Amino acid sequence: MKTSYSEITPYIAQLAQQSCDKNGIQPNMYAENKVFRGLRDVNGHGVVTGLTEVSDITARIINPDGSSTPCHGRLCYRGYNVRDLVKGFQSDNRFGFEEAVYLLLFSELPDEGELMRFRRELSHCRSLPPSFVRDMILKAPGKDMMNILSRCVLALYAYDDNPDDISVANVLRQCLQLISVFPMLAVYSYQSYQHYHQDKSLFIHLPRPEYSTAENLLHLLREDSQFTPLEAKILDLALVLHAEHGGGNNSTFTTHVVTSSGTDTYSAVAAALGSLKGPRHGGANIKVVRMFDDMKETIDTSDDGQIKDYLARLLDKNAFDRNGLIYGMGHAVYSLSDPRSDILKECAKTLAVEKGCEEEFALYEKVAKMAPEMIAEKRKMYKGVSANVDFYSGLIYRMLDLPCELFTPLFAVARIAGWSAHRIEEIQNAGKIIRPAYINVKQDREYVSLQDRLILE
Secondary structure (H helix, E strand, O other), rough: OOOOOOOHHHHHHHHHHHHHOOOOOOHHHHHHHOOOOHEEEOOOEOOOOOOOOOOOEEEEEEEOHHHHHHHHEEEEEEHHHHHHHHHHHOOOOOHHHHHHHHHHHOOOOOHHHHHHHHHHHHHOOOOOOOOOOHHHHHOOOOOOOOOOOOHHHHHHHHHHHHOOOHHHHHHHHHHHHHHHHHHHHHHHHHHHHHHHHHHHOOOOOOOOOOOOOHHHHHHOOOOOOOOOOOHHHHHHHHHHHOOOOOOOOHHHHHHHHOOOOOOHHHHHHHHHHHHHHHOOOOOOHHHHHOOOHHHHHHHHOOHHHHHHHHHHHHHHHOOOOOOOOOOOOOOOOOOOHHHHHHHHHHHHHHHHHOOOOHHHHHHHHHHHHHHHHHHHHHHHOOOOOOEHHHHHHHHHHHOOOOHHHHHHHHHHHHHHHHHHHHHHHHHHHHOOOOOOOOOOOOOOOOOOOOOHHHOOO
16 A cells, blocks of 8 residues: 555545643643743843853843843954954955854954964865765755755764764854855755755756855855955854854754754754754744735835735734734834844845845835834733844845745854854753743553443544
């Protein structure tokens, strides 16, 4: 009998419904048991679960009386304001991602010689084992780039002669190699998908040692390998801003949890990738782009009244995916502003001029202005709402002609730097497995013998 791995049989559907019917956990139980759902308290503040030196997010000012006041968002890497980092490498007209990686891993900004040596090391590591692309990517193409990326990371374990050594030196070696090859894994996975599932021509470029990470991404992705300096600089900036974001985001917390068990680097990174794949975490910018596509297809976007009506229908679950969300608006921590969004907005404006997308950018600006007011009207808010990093990053990727399938993998290409820094920090400082507590709310029951149980019909 032929088995269908994707079929939900009537019996499975019946069991699923039975499971839902017997779920006795009600929303009010969390408050009654003083459980902070999602590790966030009633005011939306994250529950403290650890210490870190890697990065810091500031969105509120603590007043002398203990109360807090929302402020414009501030993001620091190892104590350096990310705005200053960006201003520094942009004023020198150079790429910044490799410098940000160095800072996150080693806690200090490199001097010119250290940065050159570090770039050479990353370039040296930017190669895959013989036949890896053929055996692990081309022979088993998939439709989801994040899953292929995870599979490739786990497969690299088998090519490592010392995979389970969790000394800092060995983990650093593994992390540098993963940081270096992530662009190749992501792009090659996409090329495989395009060829085997979309019937497109297959081409595989080798990375160029003289190129930065951003330049190599564009070189690997485009058939003619051509890109403008502005395109590479803006992609580099996006990588810098996605490289790290505090220890409390879902994938970084996953890295800490899995690392604390003493497992290998490949398993920890694969777990983080699984977290990032989720649409509540790494897939939000895809939702932003598709929401705007739906908006342009269904209304006249030159009419402010129609835009406002569309946003209202979004919030009322009567438009787009009917989830009641204006994607790209709001953040779990930031209220008045997300510094990453502020920086990307200016870059999007510049890129829109080069690409002839001024009207598109103007539409995004309108929505960014209207949406917070409408959300405040329709939702009970404990803090302000502003555009987050996903709001403009999706627009930038679209203007760079990057396929939607690579939006989340590009996030991973950047965030592997932060995951690596946090993994090393956990190894250095923790020494205990992370094991949170759950409160059982199921009553004790007497065991019933098989012959006395009701038969499921």
